[in-house]
Amino acid sequence: xxxxxxxxxxxxxxxxxxxxxxxxxxxxxxxxxxxxxxxxxxxxxxxxxxxxxxxxxxxxxxxxxxxxxxxxxxxxxxxxxxxxxxxxxxxxxxxxxxxxxxxxxxxxxxxxxxx
Amino acid sequence: xxxxxxxxxxxxxxxxxxxxxxxxxxxxxxxxxxxxxxxxxxxxxxxxxxxxxxxxxxxxxxxxxxxxxxxxxxxxxxxxxxxxxxxxxxxxxxxxxxxxxxxxxxxxxxxxxxx
DNA sequence: GAGAAGCGCAACTGAATGGTTGCCAATCGT
DNA sequence: ACGATTGGCAACCATTCAGTTGCGCTTCTC
Numbered sequence: 001x002x003x004x005x006x007x008x009x010x011x012x013x014x015x016x017x018x019x020x021x022x023x024x025x026x027x028x029x030x031x032x033x034x035x036x037x038x039x040x041x042x043x044x045x046x047x048x049x050x051x052x053x054x055x056x057x058x059x060x061x062x063x064x065x066x067x068x069x070x071x072x073x074x075x076x077x078x079x080x081x082x083x084x085x086x087x088x089x090x091x092x093x094x095x096x097x098x099x100x101x102x103x104x105x106x107x108x109x110x111x112x113x114x115x
Numbered sequence: 116x117x118x119x120x121x122x123x124x125x126x127x128x129x130x131x132x133x134x135x136x137x138x139x140x141x142x143x144x145x146x147x148x149x150x151x152x153x154x155x156x157x158x159x160x161x162x163x164x165x166x167x168x169x170x171x172x173x174x175x176x177x178x179x180x181x182x183x184x185x186x187x188x189x190x191x192x193x194x195x196x197x198x199x200x201x202x203x204x205x206x207x208x209x210x211x212x213x214x215x216x217x218x219x220x221x222x223x224x225x226x227x228x229x230x
Numbered sequence: 231g232a233g234a235a236g237c238g239c240a241a242c243t244g245a246a247t248g249g250t251t252g253c254c255a256a257t258c259g260t
Numbered sequence: 261a262c263g264a265t266t267g268g269c270a271a272c273c274a275t276t277c278a279g280t281t282g283c284g285c286t287t288c289t290c
Binding site: 025027052053055056060063076077078 | 277278279280281286287288
């Protein structure tokens with residue numbers, strides 16, 4: 001049965017899904033890009049150049065923070081956000097794994113047909 | 116200005132965001148896993164073992180199909196769905212690129228401090 | 231110390247999402 | 261030919277989501 005392992009797998013799936021969901025928004029993706037230069041940036045800064053309100057951007061940042069893609073640190077009156085690369089790398093590895101499984105499965109199917 | 120290139124970049128962003136959004140659901144992720152064995156599977160088959168209705172699964176499959184992660188082919192009375200690896204690999208490459216940019220940026224910042 | 235900059239909280243709105251149910255059409259097996 | 265399998269379409273419902281606005285608090289700056 002491996003029920004424990006199944007539970008693990010399920011919660012991992014849920015966690016991954018929420019990270020994907022967090023990245024599933026144009027605004028949040030562009031925030032990600034803005035933060036990928038390594039420098040923490042304030043909400044006001046991230047809002048500038050956007051046609052959104054500050055509060056909208058704040059909400060998006062909270063979504064990103066809730067899944068760990070981003071971390072906030074308060075400095076004076078402004079709260080800076082920095083990118084947290086670990087979850088992103090996890091997703092990359094996961095997608096890589098799915099791709100590989102697909103490749104392997106196809107190769108096996110092909111071998112089976114030819115054999 | 117590079118307005119054309121900017122437009123390209125924006126629509127690419129939008130497309131990527133919708134693929135991420137499509138993967139941002141537990142049910143759809145597990146469908147993805149089920150399909151990663153290379154064999155096209157029917158809606159009924161993908162529904163079995165789930166606590167969802169067939170229609171719910173159908174809707175999820177449509178979401179996946181709309182972003183090209185999955186393709187459907189009608190065979191007899193059943194419609195089979197197969198995984199389409201290209202968009203997934205694209206996402207993987209994109210995440211890889213973001214990670215790398217972050218790494219490079221940090222290295223550059225560090226060098227700047229030390230220099 | 232006064233004003234401005236930056237932000238958080240709360241309430242509200244419209245649209246999208248995830249899910250259900252009911253019904254009907256096509257296809258398969260016997 | 262008939263019943264069962266498979267699935268599409270449409271209507272409907274509850275919840276979530278993205279976004280706004282208004283207000284008040286802290287922290288700079290002059």
